[in-house]
Amino acid sequence: xxxxxxxxxxxxxxxxxxxxxxxxxxxxxxxxxxxxxxxxxxxxxxxxxxxxxxxxxxxxxxxxxxxxxxxxxxxxxxxxxxxxxxxxxxxxxxxxxxxxxxxxxxxxxxxxxxxxxxxxxxxxxxxxxxxxxxxxxxxxxxxxxxxxxxxxxxxxxxxxxxxxxxxxxxxxxxxxxxxxxxxxxxxxxxxxxxxxxxxxxxxxxxxxxxxxxxxxxxxxxxxxxxxxxxxxxxxxxxxxxxxxxxxxxxxxxxxxxxxxxxxxxxxxxxxxxxxxxxxxxxxxxxxxxxxxxxxxxxxxxxxxxxxxxxxxxxxxxxxxxxxxxxxxxxxx
Amino acid sequence: xxxxxxxxxxxxxxxxxxxxxxxxxxxxxxxxxxxxxxxxxxxxxxxxxxxxxxxxxxxxxxxxxxxxxxxxxxxxxxxxxxxxxxxxxxxxxxxxxxxxxxxxxxxxxxxxxxxxxxxxxxxxxxxxxxxxxxxxxxxxxxxxxxxxxxxxxxxxxxxxxxxxxxxxxxxxxxxxxxxxxxxxxxxxxxxxxxxxxxxxxxxxxxxxxxxxxxxxxxxxxxxxxxxxxxxxxxxxxxxxxxxxxxxxxxxxxxxxxxxxxxxxxxxxxxxxxxxxxxxxxxxxxxxxxxxxxxxxxxxxxxxxxxxxxxxxxxxxxxxxxxxxxxxxxxxxxxxxxxxxxxxxxxxxxxxxxxxxxxxxxxxxxxxxxxxxxxxxxxxxxxxxxxxxxxxxxxxxxxxxxxxxxxxxxxxxxxxxxxxxxxxxxxxxxxxxxxxxxxxxxxxxxxxxxxxxxxxxxxxxxxxxx
Numbered sequence: 023x024x025x026x027x028x029x030x031x032x033x034x035x036x037x038x039x040x041x042x043x044x045x046x047x048x049x050x051x052x053x054x055x056x057x058x059x060x061x062x063x064x065x066x067x068x069x070x071x072x073x074x075x076x077x078x079x080x081x082x083x084x085x086x087x088x089x090x091x092x093x094x095x096x097x098x099x100x101x102x103x104x105x106x107x108x109x110x111x112x113x114x115x116x117x118x119x120x121x122x123x124x125x126x127x128x129x130x131x132x133x134x135x136x137x138x139x140x141x142x143x144x145x146x147x148x149x150x151x152x153x154x155x156x157x158x159x160x161x162x163x164x165x166x167x168x169x170x171x172x173x174x175x176x177x178x179x180x181x182x183x184x185x186x187x188x189x190x191x192x193x194x195x196x197x198x199x200x201x202x203x204x205x206x207x208x209x210x211x212x213x214x215x216x217x218x219x220x221x222x223x224x225x226x227x228x229x230x231x232x233x234x235x236x237x238x239x240x241x242x243x244x245x246x247x248x249x250x251x252x253x254x255x256x257x258x259x260x261x262x263x264x265x266x267x268x269x270x271x272x273x274x275x276x277x278x279x280x281x282x283x284x285x286x287x288x289x290x291x292x293x294x295x296x297x298x299x300x301x302x303x304x305x306x307x308x309x310x311x312x313x314x315x316x317x318x319x320x321x322x323x324x325x326x327x328x329x330x331x332x333x334x335x336x337x338x339x340x341x342x343x344x345x346x347x348x349x350x351x352x353x354x
Numbered sequence: 355x356x357x358x359x360x361x362x363x364x365x366x367x368x369x370x371x372x373x374x375x376x377x378x379x380x381x382x383x384x385x386x387x388x389x390x391x392x393x394x395x396x397x398x399x400x401x402x403x404x405x406x407x408x409x410x411x412x413x414x415x416x417x418x419x420x421x422x423x424x425x426x427x428x429x430x431x432x433x434x435x436x437x438x439x440x441x442x443x444x445x446x447x448x449x450x451x452x453x454x455x456x457x458x459x460x461x462x463x464x465x466x467x468x469x470x471x472x473x474x475x476x477x478x479x480x481x482x483x484x485x486x487x488x489x490x491x492x493x494x495x496x497x498x499x500x501x502x503x504x505x506x507x508x509x510x511x512x513x514x515x516x517x518x519x520x521x522x523x524x525x526x527x528x529x530x531x532x533x534x535x536x537x538x539x540x541x542x543x544x545x546x547x548x549x550x551x552x553x554x555x556x557x558x559x560x561x562x563x564x565x566x567x568x569x570x571x572x573x574x575x576x577x578x579x580x581x582x583x584x585x586x587x588x589x590x591x592x593x594x595x596x597x598x599x600x601x602x603x604x605x606x607x608x609x610x611x612x613x614x615x616x617x618x619x620x621x622x623x624x625x626x627x628x629x630x631x632x633x634x635x636x637x638x639x640x641x642x643x644x645x646x647x648x649x650x651x652x653x654x655x656x657x658x659x660x661x662x663x664x665x666x667x668x669x670x671x672x673x674x675x676x677x678x679x680x681x682x683x684x685x686x687x688x689x690x691x692x693x694x695x696x697x698x699x700x701x702x703x704x705x706x707x708x709x710x711x712x713x714x715x716x717x718x719x720x721x722x723x724x725x726x727x728x729x730x731x732x733x734x735x736x737x738x739x740x741x742x743x744x745x746x747x748x749x750x751x752x753x754x755x756x757x758x759x760x761x762x763x764x765x766x767x768x769x770x771x772x773x774x775x776x777x778x779x780x781x782x783x784x785x786x787x788x789x790x791x792x793x794x795x796x797x798x799x800x801x802x803x804x805x806x807x808x809x810x811x812x813x814x815x816x817x818x819x
Contacts, residue, residue, distance in 0.1 A: 202476055208447060
């Protein structure tokens, strides 16, 4: 606020930067949607995610920025690219059914263009104008809740308000969110086997890079986890970085030993959620309410839960990247 | 979650958990009945900071019907997913997904926090989509994909509304919001967004297009759940918001909802009559029955709400029974083309009885639960002098009768083609029958659920409005 009055040039620069950022975001979003080439669209989408992360930084939300960069741009991009690779591998072995489906899709598209486009535009315009009107007339927010958060921060066990809200005050939401992630993996696995595309050996660059990057990524994940209690970071960010390391490993052609694919993998996947739930339930037996952490050990408990969550999130994301359920060979 | 770890013993675990949840709901029911509405602060923080759980008569009733239906489905599924041709690799995923769905429903009916409701909605939607896709095949995948997109769109609208409300009032708790709310443009936009998102998920008439395909292509126990509970979940949220948060002075909007509901009853009924496949018929019947729920909005009186809720409960039970019966017939004859039913009554007396009894409730004949609901709605309509609603309710009943008799008629006659038939596990027939009987019984014990609705009633204060 003070800088605003003393340094008009600075604010002007910031304003310029924000405007540019906003327009770039819109343009990228539009290009990603309009691009006929799927590969191009995905690359644009990744760029969009990165810009979005910068927007979050500008909005003073570094936690969200980290998550956006890691998950929104990085992992989602990787997922989309593998999907594309698989689609193309499938298309090359063209079957009649595929062709028929494609034709059907195209006719659908044409129909949509001619008939519903106008309606869609009208509805969208209504929506946008309503939103703009609502935001413009929005009264200044009351800051009671933020005060309440900072007042209770002492007893929450951590000093980063975002982590306090996520893991303590509204821990129940986070618990459910983690089950959403697990559920997503479960859903993907339930589709059953997907034919694997031809795997090529990684080039020397990728090989070298992964050797350098993977240990680094694991350390970064650990750092995020640790620092989450008093600075931006935490389980989701750490987990997604760990997931990125996993994706890199999978890219290099590393596969999990058959022995670990069955029960051990599943145990790790549910580990985070399991620790979370059991910590909450054990507290009931200790005469407290569900998820009511005693202030003296709250910090340690949150760190424990976050560590478990980081591991599970990372492995889950990497497993998502593998798409199908890992091969499960029967013992003879 | 546990069932995910141990695929070998998944069935036993599933049933154990089912029994456990039923017991928990029963305990909660006793608590609510004795002590009135309950409020539980998770983490001990209390409303503005933490998340509260809240149970009153309305959520208790939803939880109870949820428990009954889910227990039924659990038992049914032990038979259904046992079949030789249902690939084991898929079947083992049913249980964890199904437990997630159930947990999401329970969490949803208990929550009193609009963001927490969003999370449960997301959990619910994802597990429902995965369950639809479990059927395999191109049809199921396409409709699951469409269902997923619809779900995301609905959730997104809802989330936007939540964000606006939060920014304006700085709280997410329903009770606190209801005290602070006052009409302003932001509130209106939030209301519009949340309403359209939730209605999309509830499949009210113009937004019903995704429902028949998704519900008909899913495995039978899943379609039963989707029709019976999942669409009702978003309706429940909508009702909660409508009654407690949104400014009540919106009669024009209520009229609009009523008209849409009325069209849904007609359209669903006519479409159901035109279907040639049993599951599609039942799915369109759901569209029609959902219309009744919205008839209460233009009247907005005490009896109307109770009537709509009663229809909701009895429909949940009856529709589960119907889809289960359809699943049995499908399993028995290998198809569900209504015209080719070959002496189904003779071979599967229990299933046919279940279908007929559920049909009685859907039509609204006494003494079924559906009858009580419609009767309450009729009374409310006559009281408020809205005669067009009376006509619609009666017409809807006639349409329902027409499409149900169509099925039953074919079930008695011999078809020209003969079919390879297979044995259906007896417990699959019994569960369908028991749920259908429960739908009828609901009418006989009507005073009891009606009394539960009165506990901590959100709409008692607005009996006049």
